[in-house]
Amino acid sequence: MTINAEHDRVISKKRKRGTEKGNELVKGSGKLVKFDDEDDAETKSTHSKQQISVPKPLPVLEPQSNDRRKSKKERAKKVEKTTENFESPPSDVHEIGGKATTSLSGQIHRSNASQPQTKHSTHLAKRSNAHQRNETQVPPHLSKKRDALLSTRKALPIWPHAEYIRAALRKNNVLVLTGETGSGKSTQVPQFLMSEPWCTKTIAITQPRRVAAISLARRVADEMGSLLGNQSPSAKVGYSVRFDNAAGPNTKVKFLTEGMLLQEMLRDPNMSQYSAIIVDEVHERSVNVDLLLGFLRNLVAETDQGTKRRNPLKVVVMSATVDVEGLVAFFDEGLAPLEVKTSDSKDQHNSCSSDSGSGNSSQKIPDIQSAVAKDNDQNARGTNQEQIRTPRISTCHVEGRQYLVKTVYLSEPTQDWVEAALKLIFQIHYKESLPGDILVFLTGQDTIEGLEKLVNDYAEGMDKEVPKLLPLPLFAALPQHAQQQIFQPTPYRTRKVILATNIAETSVTVPGVRFVIDCGKSKIKQFRNRLGLESLLVKPVSKSAAIQRRGRAGREAPGLCYRLYTEEGYKELEERTIPEILRCDLSQAILTMKARGVDDVLNFPFLDRPPREALEKALLQLLQLNALTDVGAISDTGLKIAKLPLTPTLGRVLVEAAERDCLLDVIDIISALSVENIFLNLVTEERKEAAEVARRELYRREGDHMTFLVTVQMYTEEHSDRKSWCEKHFVSHRAMQNVMNVRKQLHQQCTSLKLLSPHASTTSSSSAPSDSKTQAILASLLRGFISNTARLMPDGSYKTLMGNQLVAIHPSSVLFGRKTEAIVFSEFVFTGKAWARGVSAVQLDWVSEVVDAIM
DNA sequence: GAGCACTGC
Numbered sequence: 001m002t003i004n005a006e007h008d009r010v011i012s013k014k015r016k017r018g019t020e021k022g023n024e025l026v027k028g029s030g031k032l033v034k035f036d037d038e039d040d041a042e043t044k045s046t047h048s049k050q051q052i053s054v055p056k057p058l059p060v061l062e063p064q065s066n067d068r069r070k071s072k073k074e075r076a077k078k079v080e081k082t083t084e085n086f087e088s089p090p091s092d093v094h095e096i097g098g099k100a101t102t103s104l105s106g107q108i109h110r111s112n113a114s115q116p117q118t119k120h121s122t123h124l125a126k127r128s129n130a131h132q133r134n135e136t137q138v139p140p141h142l143s144k145k146r147d148a149l150l151s152t153r154k155a156l157p158i159w160p161h162a163e164y165i166r167a168a169l170r171k172n173n174v175l176v177l178t179g180e181t182g183s184g185k186s187t188q189v190p191q192f193l194m195s196e197p198w199c200t201k202t203i204a205i206t207q208p209r210r211v212a213a214i215s216l217a218r219r220v221a222d223e224m225g226s227l228l229g230n231q232s233p234s235a236k237v238g239y240s241v242r243f244d245n246a247a248g249p250n251t252k253v254k255f256l257t258e259g260m261l262l263q264e265m266l267r268d269p270n271m272s273q274y275s276a277i278i279v280d281e282v283h284e285r286s287v288n289v290d291l292l293l294g295f296l297r298n299l300v301a302e303t304d305q306g307t308k309r310r311n312p313l314k315v316v317v318m319s320a321t322v323d324v325e326g327l328v329a330f331f332d333e334g335l336a337p338l339e340v341k342t343s344d345s346k347d348q349h350n351s352c353s354s355d356s357g358s359g360n361s362s363q364k365i366p367d368i369q370s371a372v373a374k375d376n377d378q379n380a381r382g383t384n385q386e387q388i389r390t391p392r393i394s395t396c397h398v399e400g401r402q403y404l405v406k407t408v409y410l411s412e413p414t415q416d417w418v419e420a421a422l423k424l425i426f427q428i429h430y431k432e433s434l435p436g437d438i439l440v441f442l443t444g445q446d447t448i449e450g451l452e453k454l455v456n457d458y459a460e461g462m463d464k465e466v467p468k469l470l471p472l473p474l475f476a477a478l479p480q481h482a483q484q485q486i487f488q489p490t491p492y493r494t495r496k497v498i499l500a501t502n503i504a505e506t507s508v509t510v511p512g513v514r515f516v517i518d519c520g521k522s523k524i525k526q527f528r529n530r531l532g533l534e535s536l537l538v539k540p541v542s543k544s545a546a547i548q549r550r551g552r553a554g555r556e557a558p559g560l561c562y563r564l565y566t567e568e569g570y571k572e573l574e575e576r577t578i579p580e581i582l583r584c585d586l587s588q589a590i591l592t593m594k595a596r597g598v599d600d601v602l603n604f605p606f607l608d609r610p611p612r613e614a615l616e617k618a619l620l621q622l623l624q625l626n627a628l629t630d631v632g633a634i635s636d637t638g639l640k641i642a643k644l645p646l647t648p649t650l651g652r653v654l655v656e657a658a659e660r661d662c663l664l665d666v667i668d669i670i671s672a673l674s675v676e677n678i679f680l681n682l683v684t685e686e687r688k689e690a691a692e693v694a695r696r697e698l699y700r701r702e703g704d705h706m707t708f709l710v711t712v713q714m715y716t717e718e719h720s721d722r723k724s725w726c727e728k729h730f731v732s733h734r735a736m737q738n739v740m741n742v743r744k745q746l747h748q749q750c751t752s753l754k755l756l757s758p759h760a761s762t763t764s765s766s767s768a769p770s771d772s773k774t775q776a777i778l779a780s781l782l783r784g785f786i787s788n789t790a791r792l793m794p795d796g797s798y799k800t801l802m803g804n805q806l807v808a809i810h811p812s813s814v815l816f817g818r819k820t821e822a823i824v825f826s827e828f829v830f831t832g833k834a835w836a837r838g839v840s841a842v843q844l845d846w847v848s849e850v851v852d853a854i855m
Numbered sequence: 856g857a858g859c860a861c862t863g864c
Contacts, residue, residue, distance in 0.1 A: 209862065242864055259864040288863065444860060476861065501860055523860035536859060580862090588864095645864035677859090745864090811857045831859070 138225045146225030153223060156184030158398045162192045168394035169193065169276075173300050175316045176327045176393060180400025181551065185318050186280050187220050190253040193276055194236075198311050202251055204271075205278040206258045208286050209507060210241040217246070217255040229254070242645065243741050258288035265295060266595050266643060276314035282327070283319040283544075284506065285579040285607075287589050293317070294605045295596060297334040320400075321544055321576075328393045330607055335392055403554035405516075409567040417519040417564040418447055422454050424562050425469070425497055428515050434467055436514030436557075437496040439504060441549050443521050443538050448473045448499045455497060467493040474500035474508065477676060480734060486510050502541075505548055509555070516553040518546060520565040520573075527585045528830075529617040531805055532787050534585065535830035542577040546570065579608050586610060586618035587648045591627055594634040595642035624854060625652040625784065640753050645745065646670065650826075653784035654746070658755040660776040665709055665769065667750065669777070671743040672708035673826055673838060677812070678735040691730035698729060699814045702774055703840030705781060705826070707814050709769065712739060778842055782824050782850045789847050790836065791822045798823060798836070801847065810835040822847055 138146070153159060158179060168175050179185040190203045207213040217239035221228050229238025229248035238247030240256040247254050256264075261277070271277065277296060282289055296315050317327055414420045421440050428438055442448050455471040462469070472485050490496050490512060498510050502522045524539045541549070546563065553559025563570060581589065593601050602615055622628045625648055627638030634642070641651030650670050657666035672678050679695070682688045698714065700706035711729075715736050718725040726733040750756035769777070782789070790798040790807050796819060798807050807828065809816050813836070815823070824847075826838035 257863065259862090263864060284862090286862070446858080475859095477859075503861065505861090507861070525860070538860090643864095681858090808856080812859095817856075829859075833857095835858085837859090 142222075142225040142227070145222050149223045153184070153188065156188060157182070157401065158184040158188045161396060161398055162188070165189060165192050165396060166196060168396065169314050169316070170196065170198070172392055172394045173312050173314055174331045174393045175314075175396065176324055176331070177316055177318045177396045177398070178320070178324055179318065179398035180320055180402060181555075182401035183398040185398060186216055187223065189278060189316060189318070190276075191220065191224065193314070193316075194252050198314065199275045200311060201275040202273055203253050203276045203278065204261060204274045205253065205255050205280055206261050206289070206292065207255060208258060208281050208284050208289070210244075210257055211507075212281075213239050213241050213255040213257050214244070214246075217253075220253055220255075224253075243745065258286060258292055262288055262291060262295075262592060263643075265292075266592070269597060270309060271299065271313060272309065274313065275311060276316065278316040278318060280318045281320070282317055283321045283323070285577075285581070287581045287584060290579065290581045290607050291589055291592060293330070293607055294593075297331055297605050300331065301334040301336070324395050324397070326607070328395060330605070331393050334605060402551060403556070403558045405550050405554040405559045405561050407550060408560065408562045409570065410563070410565060413566050413569055414564060417521070418442075418451050418454070420564045421451060421517050421519060422458070424517050424564075425455060426458060428560075428562075429469055429495055430466070432515070432560075434493070434495060435490065435512065436559075437490065437498065437510070437512040438515040438517065439498045439500060439510055439513040439552055440517040440519075441504065441522075442499055442501065442519055443523050444501060445473075445475050445477060448475060448501070451499055455499075467495055469497055470494050471497045471499055474498055474504060474510070476501070476503050477681065479732075483508075502545070502549075504552065505545065510552070512556065513552055514557055514559045516550055516559065516561040518549045518561060518563050520546065520563060520569065524583070526583045527614075529614050531803060531828075532585075532617075532621075533805070533828045533830055533834060537831070540569075540573055542574045543570070544576045546573060581606065582608055582610055582614075585647075586614050587621045590615065590618045591622055591634070591638060591642045591648050594622075594628065595639055599633070621787075622648060624786070625649065627652065640755070643753065644749055645742075646674070649784040650674075651784075653780050654750070655755065656783040657777070657780040658750070660780055662773055662776040662780060663750065663756060665773065665777055666780055667743055667746045668712040669705050669708050669781075671739045671746060672712055673705075674742045675735050675738040676732075678708070678711060678732055678739060679812075680730045680732050682730065687730070694729050695731075698731075701841070702778070703815050703823070704813050704838050705777070705840045706769070706774060709777070712736075712743070716740075775846070778824070778840055779846060779850065781826070781840060782842065782847060783853075785824050785826055786847070786850055786854065788825045788828055788836070789822060789842070790825070791844060792819055805834060807834045807836050809839050810837040813837065813839045815839045815841060 165175065165177070177185060177189065186205070186207075190205050193199055193203060205216075207216065217228060217237055221235070221237040224236055226237050227235040228246050229235045229251045230246040233248055234250055235248050236250060236252040238251035238254050240247050240254060240260050242257065242260065258279075265271065277292075279289060279292055279296070282293070296313075299313055300315055315331075317331075319327070410420065421442070425438055425440070440451070442451065452471045452473050455469060459469040459471075468491070470491065474483060474486055486496070486498055486508075496512065498504065498513070500508075500510070504510055518541075520541055521538050522541050522545070523536050525534055525536050527534045550561035550563075553561050590601050593604055598604050601619070602612070619628065619632065622638065623630075623632075625637075625641075626635055627641050627648055629635050637652070637655055640655060641648050644651045644654065646654065650673065654663070654666060654670060657663045680691070682691050698707055698711045700710055711731065715722060715725065715731070722736070723733050725731075726736060747756065751758050787800075787802050789801045791801055793799055798809070799805060800807055801822075807825075809818070809823065809825075810829075818841075820841035822842050822844045823836060823839050824842050825836035825840070827836070829835050829837060
């Protein structure tokens with residue numbers, strides 16, 4: 001049943017029944033099977049099953065005010081009690097001193113350190129304090145904060161492992177550290193290492209996302225009693241993300257995004273300013289992290305052989321889930337074969353492991369264990385003698401802090417998980433007392449908005465005694481202020497229902513969630529090499545993603561996770577999400593490798609090796625862009641492109657524009673292409689029509705790219721009130737601010753790459769672009785996007801010039817519905833149909849001109 | 856005729 005059909009059904013039913021309310025919902029719903037969930041969802045079959053009883057009559061709800069206060073008090077009591085009984089931190093104190101929760105605007109909501117701040121006077125604390133005193137004068141308010149935080153730090157599961165971690169890295173250059181959410185690894189490990197004898201320079205610690213890098217840096221600065229790098233020259237903690245560098249001359253611990261470190265690596269291949277690189281959140285397996293690990297493996301192998309660096313580079317690889325063996329083998333294979341011999345390699349794998357987080361267990365330092373010897377290594381050397389492996393890669397595992405979450409499956413599979421989710425939302429709402437918000441994982445904006453409407457419609461008919469339901473959508477394209485709503489305190493007698501995409505899986509931590517509903521699907525991007533087309537389709541999630549989603553229910557208290565699929569369905573899921581590097585267009589990654597000096601990309605140490613076809617396709621593409629020479633070496637053009645924060649195609653467009661004397665215009669266009677949609681997505685017909693009129697002065701018949709140019713130009717020329725200019729034209733002000741950031745960065749980089757004269761004006765000509773200018777701009781676009789061209793067919797459809805692939809102009813394009821002899825487009829996406837987005841009209845002979853120039 | 860999950864430089 002579609003959302004709309006369901007919606008109609010609901011409405012008509014509501015009209016008929018009037019007062020029967022939400023109870024109706026659960027009737028006829030598939031029965032749910034419930035399992036007790038220990039740690040391991042995979043072993044369910046042995047667990048006792050129980051049928052969830054379908055709709056109880058309306059639960060009698062106690063007066064909420066008392067109820068809520070009482071339960072809070074009770075919980076507080078529980079914390080105290082636990083603290084008395086155990087030396088280890090109470091499990092209620094979740095993530096103390098660990099990650100700060102970040103909202104999307106970068107605001108930080110730190111978890112309260114509810115740990116009583118008693119005076120600890122262990123020798124560790126003394127040592128730490130004395131150490132700090134000797135170094136610099138710390139302003140009193142900073143040292144006060146630092147001392148207050150110390151007890152919280154000591155309560156972290158990772159704290160007892162400090163000495164082990166230090167010893168491991170004194171002995172070996174590589175440490176693989178697994179630690180679950182809340183273990184404190186991201187904040188503590190750099191602090192453990194910074195006063196080590198080998199640590200004469202900076203420690204870098206990478207994060208996949210900007211907000212994480214910034215909030216962790218703030219947290220660690222507080223813990224160390226330091227300012228941030230840009231606040232004072234003496235600051236010891238800093239961060240570096242795009243558009244925001246807060247690292248100072250004395251920065252000892254530097255948090256940065258993976259992409260930022262890769263860029264630094266292009267300038268300084270040996271990472272000579274760092275003593276250690278900590279790569280965090282490796283399990284997310286971004287393309288950047290895969291490249292980093294490959295580069296680091298080579299670097300470690302080089303320093304292992306005593307070249308280039310004075311002190312060997314230390315590498316810590318940190319990951320949440322366990323693929324220790326794989327990571328250990330990965331780094332070990334890079335090292336030179338060892339001469340010595342030893343007994344059975346299997347027994348050598350003893351690692352440090354925390355004692356279920358109880359904290360006081362591991363004061364004794366375990367032996368540093370060795371990497372597992374690889375069989376094929378031995379075979380390669382053609383000897384029957386057993387090889388000795390001196391320990392070379394250390395491992396360590398630290399428990400996290402997570403409450404138990406029960407998992408509930410459907411007893412029968414369902415096609416309509418929107419309906420199933422709707423039923424469950426109300427079932428939970430009627431059955432479970434407050435507080436406890438619901439987080440629903442859905443696939444996209446469409447289903448989210450559909451379900452939001454359904455929940456609202458149903459909720460209208462609820463009894464007045466029943467607490468209210470507040471559905472809140474959450475997806476990346478949602479305006480900032482709307483996203484902020486999930487961080488607002490829940491109103492009195494209300495339960496929030498957050499309807500989210502997988503943005504809530506990693507990027508945004510939603511507070512207050514006790515119930516998770518997981519539809520088991522998500523939209524996955526997959527690049528098709530042969531067509532040069534990326535598809536975005538709804539696919540089943542992996543087990544690890546499902547586990548991650550479930551974990552969102554247990555961050556503040558024990559929780560419940562409802563999976564809108566059967567237990568059998570769960571077992572059939574892939575173990576892990578396919579790493580991005582196996583799914584994406586590799587041209588940018590390959591260019592980065594070439595720029596970093598990797599000549600033989602086919603034999604680059606990939607953690608997961610992309611298929612040869614994908615690598616070759618990317619090489620071919622780079623060759624076509626003249627980023628590589630005929631022999632496959634990086635060209636001058638390629639080097640320039642690699643340093644730009646753009647895909648190789650867009651980088652090539654920019655270089656071409658410099659030659660065709662339209663660089664400033666093309667920078668404006670590319671800046672607009674680099675951010676999310678600059679034109680607001682409008683819902684109602686009324687607003688859509690109003691927008692059509694208001695944007696008339698922006699739209700250009702040449703297509704989207706010239707429209708972007710005019711929009712950016714008019715925006716920059718608006719000096720009085722840009723915000724109201726945006727409102728007037730139904731343009732996203734936030735997107736335009738991002739455009740201006742990118743534009744400024746591109747101006748700077750083009751200047752330093754000598755594509756732009758330092759004296760050039762920073763604004764493109766304000767008057768409407770002449771025909772010849774327009775043609776130069778479109779020719780530059782064609783140079784990069786020559787394979788993204790299509791011609792009009794007699795039947796009115798478009799087919800790509802290379803590949804004869806059917807393609808339609810996307811409804812968001814200003815050329816939507818228009819017929820023109822040929823088009824060039826900057827995006828080629830398949831979502832049920834092949835769409836061209838970012839489309840410009842061109843003439844066929846321009847296309848052949850560019851083709852001739854390339855051949 | 857109809858629609859994009861999420862990061863990052």
